[in-house]
Amino acid sequence: MTYFNYRGRAEVIRYMLVVGGVQYEDIRVDLEGKPTRDPVTVPQGCEKQLPFNQLPTLEIDGEIFCQTKSICRYLATLFDLHGETAKDRLYSEMVVECVDDLVNDVIIMRRTKNEEQRNELLEELINTTAPRAISSFDCFIKNKPHGGPYLLGNRVS
Amino acid sequence: MTYFNYRGRAEVIRYMLVVGGVQYEDIRVDLEGKPTRDPVTVPQGCEKQLPFNQLPTLEIDGEIFCQTKSICRYLATLFDLHGETAKDRLYSEMVVECVDDLVNDVIIMRRTKNEEQRNELLEELINTTAPRAISSFDCFIKNKPHGGPYLLGNRVS
Numbered sequence: 637m638t639y640f641n642y643r644g645r646a647e648v649i650r651y652m653l654v655v656g657g658v659q660y661e662d663i664r665v666d667l668e669g670k671p672t673r674d675p676v677t678v679p680q681g682c683e684k685q686l687p688f689n690q691l692p693t694l695e696i697d698g699e700i701f702c703q704t705k706s707i708c709r710y711l712a713t714l715f716d717l718h719g720e721t722a723k724d725r726l727y728s729e730m731v732v733e734c735v736d737d738l739v740n741d742v743i744i745m746r747r748t749k750n751e752e753q754r755n756e757l758l759e760e761l762i763n764t765t766a767p768r769a770i771s772s773f774d775c776f777i778k779n780k781p782h783g784g785p786y787l788l789g790n791r792v793s
Numbered sequence: 794m795t796y797f798n799y800r801g802r803a804e805v806i807r808y809m810l811v812v813g814g815v816q817y818e819d820i821r822v823d824l825e826g827k828p829t830r831d832p833v834t835v836p837q838g839c840e841k842q843l844p845f846n847q848l849p850t851l852e853i854d855g856e857i858f859c860q861t862k863s864i865c866r867y868l869a870t871l872f873d874l875h876g877e878t879a880k881d882r883l884y885s886e887m888v889v890e891c892v893d894d895l896v897n898d899v900i901i902m903r904r905t906k907n908e909e910q911r912n913e914l915l916e917e918l919i920n921t922t923a924p925r926a927i928s929s930f931d932c933f934i935k936n937k938p939h940g941g942p943y944l945l946g947n948r949v950s
Binding site for chain 2: 703734772
């Protein structure tokens with residue numbers, strides 16, 4: 637698993653590899669602290685090493701994959717963390733995407749260079765987006781179809 | 794399937810339902826043309842009708858789900874459009890996420906209210922983000938692990 641030397645987008649992949657009990661190589665690279673989707677210079681002929689110019693990547697049997705959430709879903713399949721039915725899988729993925737929407741709003745705000753614009757986005761996050769999302773999560777948890785302490789009942793998904 | 798009266802994020806769900814040969818109700822709502830993630834006023838007690846305040850939603854056997862990509866993956870499971878192995882699934886999902894990154898950059902640009910800021914984002918898209926993404930897709934297609942005309946060989950995924 638290759639990523640920059642911080643938690644960032646890769647941390648959930650690291651968690652999942654630990655939960656799955658898999659030995660993996662935690663490769664940390666330093667590209668002057670550039671965030672994931674900034675342009676990365678790929679040496680000629682090395683495009684296969686960095687598909688879509690993105691980190692994190694995960695190498696599986698010599699093949700290199702990117703896109704955090706896709707990698708996580710692959711690991712969830714491998715480690716049987718998707719619940720029992722296709723609908724269970726849909727539930728867990730829906731919640732992940734909703735959390736990711738919120739995370740992305742934070743990332744967009746933090747990357748905005750214009751200070752006034754960034755402050756506006758921060759205010760919108762604090763006053764509107766985050767409270768609305770949290771209240772939706774509250775409501776969803778109250779109505780969730782499975783009992784038990786976890787989203788899909790009695791086990792982690 | 795419920796969405797606003799335009800193609801937008803829901804169109805790919807509509808396509809998939811057609812590919813899967815499923816009869817479905819194509820409900821179009823008008824919320825003054827607001828884009829998907831704008832706040833939607835949910836009448837008290839109706840939170841179950843609009844989980845996470847988002848459209849599109851898909852009702853399956855009386856349960857309502859949101860998040861376009863999660864819904865699409867569920868339909869891909871139902872209609873056997875994910876290839877044969879977990880790695881095939883990872884390939885197809887990785888490509889979807891990379892396309893979605895580009896789409897999201899366009900959406901962020903279009904939603905930016907400040908004209909100067911919006912023009913900067915547009916320029917970055919045209920001169921940097923889009924060409925880089927297209928060249929990555931070109932490179933990926935050249936090196937793709939399956940032969941045949943489609944991403945996963947001889948059938949649509």
